[in-house]
Amino acid sequence: MKTVITYGTFDLFHIGHVNLLKRAKSLGDRLIVGVSTDEFNQSKGKTTLVPYAHRAAILESCRYVDLIIPEQNWQQKRPDIVQHNVDIFLMGDDWRGKFDELSDLCQVIYLDRTKDISSTAMKQAINVF
Numbered sequence: 501m502k503t504v505i506t507y508g509t510f511d512l513f514h515i516g517h518v519n520l521l522k523r524a525k526s527l528g529d530r531l532i533v534g535v536s537t538d539e540f541n542q543s544k545g546k547t548t549l550v551p552y553a554h555r556a557a558i559l560e561s562c563r564y565v566d567l568i569i570p571e572q573n574w575q576q577k578r579p580d581i582v583q584h585n586v587d588i589f590l591m592g593d594d595w596r597g598k599f600d601e602l603s604d605l606c607q608v609i610y611l612d613r614t615k616d617i618s619s620t621a622m623k624q625a626i627n628v629f
């Protein structure tokens with residue numbers, strides 16, 4: 501069984517997230533998603549509208565996602581990959597190169613982001629910021 505893992509905040513779940521998860525799942529048999537906790541997002545300096553519990557439940561409802569784990573820090577990727585026998589670590593290409601050090605454990609893939617959509621742009625459009 502081929503396992504793929506990816507991580508993210510997934511605030512205001514949108515088509516860019518769906519496209520990434522769909523392509524990620526097409527590369528394996530099982531897709532694990534590490535969803536950033538509210539506390540971790542604070543440490544990333546990222547404000548979210550949707551609380552972790554809702555973001556995790558929304559991801560769980562996605563047909564492409566098989567398992568949700570909380571993303572609580574930057575350091576957990578390596579042990580997560582080992583614990584879950586991950587074959588592919590995957591992120592959107594805004595992260596290109598940032599996780600190459602994981603390539604001793606698994607294949608590292610960066611996929612093109614979906615153009616013209618982002619949680620930040622959506623928040624600005626509805627004047628949340």
Ligand code: C2G
Binds near residue numbers: 520571591594612
């Ligand atoms: N994404 C995408 N296209 C978009 C927007 C986002 O492909 N238009 C991808 C991002 O590249 C990322 C994933 O969707 O791989 C989740 O995006 P975010 O929720 O913005 O994740 P981020 O806050 O970047 O957190 O440890 C990694 C971090 O947790 C990533």
